[in-house]
Amino acid sequence: MEYAVAGALCRCILCLLVAAGPAFALDGSESPAASPALRELKILYIAGDYPKAEYLSLLQSQPDDDGKAGALLALDEINITGKFIGFSFAMDFIALKRGADVVAVAKQSLDRDSVLVADLNAPDLLALANAPAARRSLIFDIRTSDDDLRQERCARNVFHILPSTAMRADALGQYLAKKGWRRWFVLQGPSVEDAAFATDIHRAASRFGGKIVEARAYNYDAGSRRVDTGYQQIATQMPLATEGAPAHDVVIVADTKNLFGDYLPYNTFEPRPIVGTQGLSPVAWHPAFQEYSALQMQHRFELVAHRKMSERDYAAWLAVRAIGEAVIRSGKTSPIDLAEFMRSDAFGVAGFKGQALTFRRWDQQLRQPVLLASALMVVTMSPQDGFLHPKFFTDTLGYDEPETKCRFAQ
Template identity: 30%
Template sequence: MRWLFPLLMACALAGPAGAQEAREVRLGYLSLEDDPRFDEDFAYARIPLRPQGNTRTGVELAIEDMSFLLDARDMSVTLDGDRVTQDALLERARQMVADGARYIVLDLPAASVAALATELADTEVTLLNTTAPEDALRTACHANLLHTAASDRMTSDALIQHLVKQKWTNVLSLHGEPERDQVRAQSFAEAAARMRVDIIETREFDLSTNPARREENNIMLVTGGVGDYDVIFIADDFGEYSRYVEYQTALPRPVIGATGLVALEWHWALERYGAPQVNSRFEDRSEDGRRMSWQDWSTWIAARAVLTAYTKAREPGPDGVEAFLRSEDLRLDGSKGVPMSFRPWSGQMRMPILLSTHNAIIDIAPIDGFLHKTNTLDTLGQDEAEFTCD
């Protein structure tokens, strides 16, 4: 019988008869080297107004977090991609598809996301938009596009719910001249109309010091001369004007939107639902020990959604994984207290929105009392009944 033990050991090391190598999951990631949304030259007194971290770290953390389930399913993940130039973006994406990637996580401006979705429509790849909040990307209804970035309408609805809760129902709305600011202000106006919050006046501010535009660049004048109001909403994508607004308004009123109370997908100050552990793991993994931003969370949850679908889909093939990813069975844990999934009508991920200051969570939307017939998360953003494709 001495021969039996060595034989059993050999069989154990060799694995079961006919065993295959680990199933490979190829996951793509793309961002821009010179993303115009994070222009380092747009700063004042060496203060970066919109610092950019490497959101690939969020994807790497998701792979690490899912390693136990992936190992149990005998799967391995290959992550391909990083920052590229705008000119190389499409070619790099096509190469990922050719190499077998069925999912690509995108940290890109809306125009680049839309272009890729159009150009890759003839392939089997699914793109995940993680940082472009424009509602127009949703209503474009690209069949190959999902969104883990909250839409403008979702963050607007979250702010409006808080205003209704506080009984702050008269709003002065301010926005800058850029189209992005005007779009955000329009989204806020739509959310306000749905909840019968009154925007008493909408005004445009100006960043210049031109004396001829004094009534548009002087905060006291911009916020005065309109009677009474409860709160000021400001849409300022660059953040240069809004950071001066608080404590200089004509009336002593709270400020929301681009500063003051801000609606975000994620904030490092969240102290429930396992969020501190997620934040700690991210800080340990990031090169500079930085805190997890909403952009990082969005890439993290995008990768987590894909890998969850691979590990839990009943049908292991590509079609089964895709069907599970887009189904109500996904029930994704994003460390925000409720299971999340993608809306079938827009590809938008349902999620709670954090209402925060620079260092505290004030509330989490959907706020108690705001109900929906099927899913309270659908009180944030365009519901199926009001959603139409362009």
């Protein structure tokens, strides 16, 4: 037994010496070969200073490091892999002041060839993409879902991480069709974003056999919901807002600003499920998601951020992982080369959704399944079974190549 243990120990030591590579020779002399210097890619994370999202529930709030925490986690992960093949990654953070000129900041801060993660709203993202200083840059959009940024106003140097509004509406529409809930009553808030979501719900209805029995505009008057009788006001207002609708299976709410949607469950005139921007909602990520090893991801994030992972955290994490994947697999660091590789069939990034995630060549939108979740649980994931596509099932969500209006300027 002792000889067996000693033999095993010697074999382990020999393995360690071999694994150490050229740094040590078996005769005890130091190897003259030095470790090659790592090739560094610096990623710029640029974030705008915008008003935080407001919520009706005291249980919800937007963290100060929303997005940034996900990017930092991914940076650590890609450095672990990168160092073994000669790459290192660093990240600089640029915080735009409220109302700052993003073009001026780009001119001052960007190199000729930069790789950026952009936590910017649509106007600032477009300004950055069109800035002369950023024309040869590679920009990852982690905030917007606007369809027009992927359609008429698409930019060759921008790759979109979050699902578009059309993808979210289609994910919901497929599930409603599968459930046989085909009569949809749409309650739409006053914002431009509410109108965009409602428009995509109409599109999903025509694609998947839904029937919109009524689309009703609603402008909620908050009144004094924080006073002692606030719940009584809500219990009166929500039934009035939904009274008189034709027979319907679900209420689809379009309330992107969180003004009234969370008041609808259990308060509608007819007892119906609430889906859309509140209730059962289409999201890229959810803290309760645990399939496809996502539970490991949730745990890793909580260990470093000390909170749950948000959708924007996930988008930032995925953007940085995509950068690392492209660099490591292509061996290149130029933004132009990385963009070409990401458009190719050779690219794919793991996103804990059961398949490699890839970019659509026609609009540079990331293909991905979309989760349908309530506040506490993930209910399902679209595309739903039975919705077929000749190439990618995920291309049943959003604008397919024959439908696109994106024409990249060369």
